[in-house]
Amino acid sequence: MTIPADWMPPAKLSRVILHWTAGSHKATDFDRQHYHVLIEGDGRVVKGFPSIALNSEPKVKTGYAAHTRNCNTGSIGLSLCSMAGAIERPFQPGSHPLTKAQWEMGSTVAAEICKRYSIPVTAKTVLSHAEVQVNLGIAQRGKWDIAVLPFDRFFDTARECGDRFRAETAAKLARL
Ligand SMILES: [Zn+2]
Numbered sequence: 001m002t003i004p005a006d007w008m009p010p011a012k013l014s015r016v017i018l019h020w021t022a023g024s025h026k027a028t029d030f031d032r033q034h035y036h037v038l039i040e041g042d043g044r045v046v047k048g049f050p051s052i053a054l055n056s057e058p059k060v061k062t063g064y065a066a067h068t069r070n071c072n073t074g075s076i077g078l079s080l081c082s083m084a085g086a087i088e089r090p091f092q093p094g095s096h097p098l099t100k101a102q103w104e105m106g107s108t109v110a111a112e113i114c115k116r117y118s119i120p121v122t123a124k125t126v127l128s129h130a131e132v133q134v135n136l137g138i139a140q141r142g143k144w145d146i147a148v149l150p151f152d153r154f155f156d157t158a159r160e161c162g163d164r165f166r167a168e169t170a171a172k173l174a175r176l
Contacts (some may be wrong), residue, residue: 013075
């Protein structure tokens with residue numbers, strides 16, 4: 001396993017939400033306050049400060065990771081450190097584009113989390129922040145999140161990126 005067992009304490013979690021930090025390829029202390037697990041540009045995995053247990057159902061506890069508006073209870077926040085200064089249209093990847101190494105480590109980590117917490121891989125349970133509003137019907141402020149893969153620009157909608165992430169996560173989960 002990539003994630004140490006003690007990063008995944010007993011808790012009730014229903015979904016994994018994937019983000020990018022809109023920062024550099026390194027996990028800052030600020031980023032670590034908002035997510036449970038972060039992945040740096042070279043694929044290195046970093047633990048966020050809040051315990052996953054603080055986001056457990058039925059209700060979040062003080063100090064929980066606030067990563068998705070009105071959708072933090074039962075949600076694990078996984079974030080790829082990247083996309084500082086990126087522009088949505090016309091697309092500019094900025095100084096620290098999301099890398100293939102961290103994307104691939106993202107699905108490895110998601111698969112391990114799904115295994116630990118018995119989370120099925122569906123569009124409502126493993127999804128990017130950019131899909132939350134459509135897939136879960138929970139309004140989000142218009143912050144741009146994972147809707148393009150800079151290393152593979154053929155994937156340029158939230159749905160396409162989410163579908164690819166789920167396919168990769170499901171394939172890895174099947175082998176755990
Ligand atoms: Zn986000």
